[in-house]
Amino acid sequence: MFMRIDHIGIACHDLEEKISLFSSTFDLTVVAREVNEEQGVKEAMLHVADGEGGGSYIQLLEPLSPDSPVGRFLAKRGEGVHHVAFGVPDVERAMAEIGGKGVRLLDERPRHGSMGSQIAFLHPKDVGGMLTELVQAPTP
C-alpha cells in the first residue's frame, strides 16, 4: 500500500526562518512554495530524496491564522512534527481499503495537496497518535 515516506510536515511560526535553518543545516533545496487557503497554511517543500512513485520531502508549515488547524497545533504543542505522509499509488483506493478496516478518515474524498498531489488524512487516534496523510503524486 505504501510506496515511500512522502514527507514530514513540521509546524513552525516563521516559514522563512525555518526554510533558512533547514536548507543551511542539512543542505536541502526548496522545490516548491505554496499558499493553501483551504488548509490555512503557507508552506515549503524541501527535497530529501527520490523514491518509488514520487519524492521524499520535509514540509514546513506556517499557519495563515491562529484558528487554523496548524495554528491551534502550535498554540497547544509548539513547533515540531505536525503530520507524516505516505505515498500511495491510488489515494481513493487506499482510503477505501483503510476505511474498511475501521480507521476513521478525516476527508470524505481526496483534496488538493502540495505540488499537485491528491491527499487524504486519517484520524490520529486510530493510528497511534500520528496524524497520517496519504499522498498520490500527480502523474508525471
Add this chain to the structure above:
Amino acid sequence: MFMRIDHIGIACHDLEEKISLFSSTFDLTVVAREVNEEQGVKEAMLHVADGEGGGSYIQLLEPLSPDSPVGRFLAKRGEGVHHVAFGVPDVERAMAEIGGKGVRLLDERPRHGSMGSQIAFLHPKDVGGMLTELVQAPTP
C-alpha cells in the same frame, strides 16, 4: 547529506497492540524486533520502502520503564511521533558538519541503533522542535 527519510519513531504504550494495528491497517511487515537497554525501549521496525543506502521504516517504541526518555515523552505528550530519522552515508561526518553549523548534538559519538545501524541525535530545539536522528545503515 540526507539520502532518505530512514524512519518515523512512534512512541506507544503497548508494542504488540501497535504492531498489530500498523501491520494490518497498512499491510506492513515487521522486519526486526529489538530490546535496546541503552535507550530504554523495546521496538519493532516495519518496512515501508527501499531507498538509497538503506530502507524506510515505521519504528514502534515501547518504553522499558516510565523514567526512560520514551516513557517521559508518553507521560507528557501521549502516543505519537517521537522522532524522525534521516539516512546519511557517514554519521560521524554528518555530526561534524551539522555540529559545525551550531546545532547541538545529543551524542558525542555515534551509538548503536536499530538493525546494526550507527546513529546520533540532534537537539530538537535547534531543528524546529523535531527530535532528529542521523542513521548510517550497516555496510551490506
